[in-house]
Amino acid sequence: MLNINPKEKQVTALNMLRANWKQHRTMLLSASVGFGKTAIAAFITDGMVSRGMRVMFLAPYTVLLDQTATRFVEYGLPSEEISYVWRNHPLYDPEKLIQIASADTLIRRQFPDNIDLLIVDEAHLRRKKLLEIIRDTDIHVVGLSGTPFAPWLGKYYEKLIKPTTMKELISLGDLSAYEFYAPDRPDISNVKTSNLAVYGRDYNEDQLAEIMGDATLVGNIIKNWLEHGEDRATVCFCVNVKHANYVTMEFNRAGVNAEVMTADTPHDERQCIINRFEQGATKIIVNVGVLVAGFDSDVRCIIYARPTKSEIRWVQCLGRGLRTAQGKDKCLIFDHSGSVHLLGFPDEIEYESLPDTSDGMKQQGASWTEKKAEKKPLECASCHYMKPAGVYVCPKCGFKPLMGENVDVDESRTLSCLSGKEKIYSREEKQSWWSQIKFYQRQREQTGKPISDGWCAHTFKKKFGVWPRNLHDTPQEITPEVSNYIRSKQIAWAKKQEKMGTTVQQRGLAHENSISGHGALA
Template sequence: MRPLREHQSEAIRLLRLSLAKGNKRPMLQAPTGFGKTLLGAAITQMALDKGNRVCFTVPAVSLIDQTVEAFRAEGITDIGVIQADHPGTDSMARVQVASVQTLSRRMFPGTDLVIVDEAHQAYKTVFQWMANNPKLPFVGLSATPWTKGLGKHYDDLIIAATTADLIERGYLSKFRVYAPTHPDLTGVRTRAGDYAEDDLAEAMSKPQLTADIVSTWMRLGENRPTLCFAVNRAHAKFLKEEFERAGARTGYVDAYTTRDERQQLAEDFQAGRVKVVVNVGVLTTGVDWDVRCLILARPTKSEILFTQIIGRALRTAEGKADALILDHSDTTLRLGFVTDIHHETLDTGRKKESSSGQRAKPVKAPKECPSCAYLKPAGVHACPSCGFAPEKIEEVETIEGELAQVKGKPKTFDKATKQRWWSGLLWYVDTRGKSRGWASHTYKDKFGVWPRDLFDHAIEPDGEVRNFVKHKAIRWAKGQAKKQEQAHAA
């Protein structure tokens, strides 16, 4: 078995302490990047070393083979699978891997320890198993153990590291969040604590919002490998069509996508043959793709779902400086950054209070930069992205009897940046048949001034210039289409 990292070793130490205190149902919080599979294998091996049997439960049949392969890679080979017609079925093996769905239709296996993966999903089957076997130890594993009432079934929360800890130690990627558009959720109802899917899909499928999602990615996405989270299948397919219409090769995943199709899509994504993958709630767990940009087009009130989604972009990778989050849902503005979401205890169904007996203060929401839509932490004055800092003066000033609104200072660009853009635009003139006038007007669209005192030297444009050019072309095409519609209507 691979050596454990410091936070994994600390989790094992705290787990042993919890069990020694008499707790039978501890919950281990293991955020994205913690190495939950290795942690689960280490706990399993710890039980095997004592001569005990282990049952490891997963939330879906599709994760059984993945778990078995991961355990075998760590040297745990005495494994059986509880699943009809599975070639790995072996009731005599000391380690059994089963899906919760399979267990709901069978008798619970004889075992000395149960490890429940993704325990925040709070399956009734697991709770029934607990109730029928009060002396049998259960260990829950979850990145987000904050489900309401989970503390009625588990008796201890073990936090060896948080998302913020893992980012600080370099095990997770830093991230930037932009809120380019704000959906109108007026009239969207709430069901089971989150937005009603049918209402939400209608609100998020408005053509202008969908166009903004695509054009923003073209402008800000830096051509990064991207996951996009949609509301439902219709919304996801609509987004896929819009991305492909804009020239971005796009994949699609939902609950009905086969394992082979997912594997092929993962390979295409890794190889760069697919730039954007739009999905409907199926890539929130068990995915270790190299995601460098994430589009949140699915508003949620759930801290659990929000954290699971953002976690897909936080894995580190070679050459990855940070993750880019394009939040078109206002979820970050409502819930805060994922690094701000933290709970010290399991939820027992009662109103949460701090250790002093007073209700815990809510986390201050981030603020949107009015210049570039970057979300900055509360209390940060100057925008870390564009440098814009609101003037701390009166909002109006008197000039000859008239009131004039005071605006922030415009964003400035150095000459090297302007030269890079001008040279990139001249490349389009030399290689794509564009006119010099087109290059000059595109430059003015970007910088607000005409290109002056710059060298006429064409170089191949970078992703930022290409995306801006594509964004402008899409905007022009849509304007032409609108004019034609108006002409026909007249």
């Protein structure tokens, strides 16, 4: 008997599975990040084990093996009945009722003939040998996936079990709300596409890295986070290792502690990075496609800097920031890739049936797409907030576009207008910022690098749009949010000076060449 109680939507999922158990041998449970798929697996396993039946839980990544076993025991499943199918694991015992298997290990071995139920975690990941097992055996199979969009799923799973949606989980408070911004929209119109085993057809990474590694674009990523990231614990998704290293270096140069994590980062080092992140010592993990499963840390900001046309990649990556946590009001999402303009918001990508346009046996071709009636979100021309489809006035800053500017008429439904207004800062908030700016001024004086009262006033006006009138000058210890804002302005000023210096130098060289040229003609 398990020692946990299922949540409302988990009860719905279990009831739907029971209702379809006799009619369908293979079923796929669609459940987004934060739904509790491991708990669902534990409830199913408990029911089978109580009747002496043998269950195999198939994990796609080795990091999930111990994590799943630990959760199973915490939930009340018997630890003495757990066996590991992974390399030469000392706890391997084919006679035990609960087999936790590595997918990579299993597909290299003969599939055991004593399994009554196979639970496939992250079922959207394509492995030809696994698909053959699902197709050619007569055992029950339950797939688990938060992104059941792969074009071959309908060929192997008979029934889609969909107890809820991401949007509903957000409304229930089981997932975090989010705010979406699109500060950049790089031109990737000439980038070719490549076949990827996991995500289907997606952009060529070498070409993407060249575009996304542009110094101006990377500078925008740093500047935007310093100004608007609110010093939140952040995960940044990059194109490749070179791109990730560049972004990390620039964050570090700006005084922000960022670390890189890639597929080549050893398991122990990954855990150390995650520990430092959870303790606050590391503010940003810059990664290349590794924090998409088995990562449950409290993430409050996502920087997405890897253009994609894959709905699976998009939803999986953004989902890292949608887990709830104590004191978490929302997740900030900064899309520097332009992907939101193509794919829309993550909680609006919903399939009502499993796609079956491919058999999954050959290299995956063009991904299955369905033309949806909904329009994609639009970017506010003023603050870059991503407005929902059909919304005219920006709900974040209140900006009202001119006729024909940034307006997409959706004839399928009535245009809805929101009375969004620009945020009104209280006197206490303005005073706090001014006191912190004066504290920074005192710090600069103590280090022999003084700044003027005028600089302080202009910095305040840049933030609030008004001068700091009727505010007292009592210093207040500076917070990371204000410090980052000041740092972003300094970086922007330094880059402007550097650019102006380069321009002046180029003009001087041009002038010299002109004189030299006239001399040669003479």
